[in-house]
Amino acid sequence: MNTAPRSLRTHIGLFGRRNVGKSSVLNALTRQQVAIVSATPGTTTDPVEKPMEFLPLGPVLFVDTAGIDDEGALGVQRIAKTRKALERTDLALLVAEAGSWGPFEEELLAEIRARALPVVVVLNKADAGPVDAALAARLAGLGVPAVETVATSGQGIARLREALLAAAPVRRRRGAAHRRGPRLAGRPRRPRHADRRRGPEGTDHPAAGPDAPRPPRFGRHLRRRARARAAVRPSPSSASRRASSSPTRRRSGRSPKRRRAASS
Numbered sequence: 001m002n003t004a005p006r007s008l009r010t011h012i013g014l015f016g017r018r019n020v021g022k023s024s025v026l027n028a029l030t031r032q033q034v035a036i037v038s039a040t041p042g043t044t045t046d047p048v049e050k051p052m053e054f055l056p057l058g059p060v061l062f063v064d065t066a067g068i069d070d071e072g073a074l075g076v077q078r079i080a081k082t083r084k085a086l087e088r089t090d091l092a093l094l095v096a097e098a099g100s101w102g103p104f105e106e107e108l109l110a111e112i113r114a115r116a117l118p119v120v121v122v123l124n125k126a127d128a129g130p131v132d133a134a135l136a137a138r139l140a141g142l143g144v145p146a147v148e149t150v151a152t153s154g155q156g157i158a159r160l161r162e163a164l165l166a167a168a169p170v171r172r173r174r175g176a177a178h179r180r181g182p183r184l185a186g187r188p189r190r191p192r193h194a195d196r197r198r199g200p201e202g203t204d205h206p207a208a209g210p211d212a213p214r215p216p217r218f219g220r221h222l223r224r225r226a227r228a229r230a231a232v233r234p235s236p237s238s239a240s241r242r243a244s245s246s247p248t249r250r251r252s253g254r255s256p257k258r259r260r261a262a263s264s
Contacts, residue, residue: 004051004059008059009051009059009060009061010054010057010058010059010060010061010090010091010168010169011060011061011063011088011089011090011091012054012060012061012062012063012089012090012091012092012093012164013062013063013065013085013086013089013091013092013093014026014062014063014064014065014093014095015065015068015082015086015092015093015094015095015108015112016067016068016094016095016096016105016108017067017068017096017097017104017105018066018067018070019067020067020095020096020097020100020124020125021095021097021124021125021151021152022064022065022067022093022095023048023064024124024151024152025093025095025122025124025149025151025160026048026050026062026064027151028149028151028152028154028157029062029157029160029161029164030050030052030062032050034048034050034062034064046066046078046081047063047064047065047066047081047082047085048063048064049061049062049063049064050062050063050064054164056165057164057165057168063085063089065081065082065085065086066078066079066081066082067082068082068104068108086111086112086115089117090117090118090168090169091117091118091119091120091164091167091168091169092112092117092118092119092120093119093120093122093164094108094109094112094119094120094121094122095122095124096121096122096123096124097123097124097125097128098123098124098125098126098128098129098130098131098148099128099129099130099131099132100129101132101135109121109144113142113144118167118168118169119144119167120144120145120146120147120160120163120164120167121139121144121145121146121147122146122147122149122160123146123147123148123149124149124150124151125150125151126148126149126150126155126156127150127153127155131148145163145166145167147159147160147163
């Protein structure tokens with residue numbers, strides 16, 4: 001599935017402030033060392049992409065972004081790249097440190113919801129401090145799932161996977177409907193074994209019985225088949241009419257070539 005183009009993948013973006021554990025969450029989800037993890041804030045400068053098969057969702061593209069609170073001249077460019085990655089995101093992971101929800105998270109959550117994107121809040125580093133109960137209740141009231149994790153130890157990653165699958169956009173999910181494409185409206189296709197001589201509303205038509213007269217073309221077809229099976233030669237009257245209408249044949253039925261051979 002790594003050969004699938006990006007346009008057919010579900011783009012899952014990880015957003016949040018610096019040093020909240022976005023890269024650790026990405027490594028825990030993919031079970032690989034995709035992004036560099038460091039205690040120094042701002043380690044991730046450019047978006048890090050990881051294509052993979054995320055079953056049963058299908059081919060996805062994880063995008064780890066720089067911190068939304070980056071500073072300096074380069075920080076402005078990194079934030080611009082982060083917002084550009086948000087434009088092509090199908091599912092957003094808002095990663096925050098447990099007990100440190102602030103204005104940056106509120107602004108980012110409002111922007112994600114304004115774009116009508118499904119979002120899952122990841123309260124990482126849950127072992128460092130308790131999660132605000134009022135925040136959890138408010139997120140639940142907004143219909144935003146929140147998962148407590150400790151990415152370095154793998155705690156809560158299984159629940160995060162379940163939340164990702166539940167929040168994944170329906171149009172990207174794989175399945176029988178996706179393989180066949182949308183069902184077109186209109187007249188349904190009739191099965192091959194359906195009786196084409198049935199009447200309206202599924203009732204038997206009066207003329208569909210075994211003794212009903214066949215259409216002219218069908219009767220002609222049956223006569224031809226009977227002649228072929230019984231090897232019945234045409235009647236003399238029809239043979240004489242064909243012989244008289246053909247200028248190249250005599251009544252004896254000989255061709256001009258045979259007549260020349262007989263005369264010589």
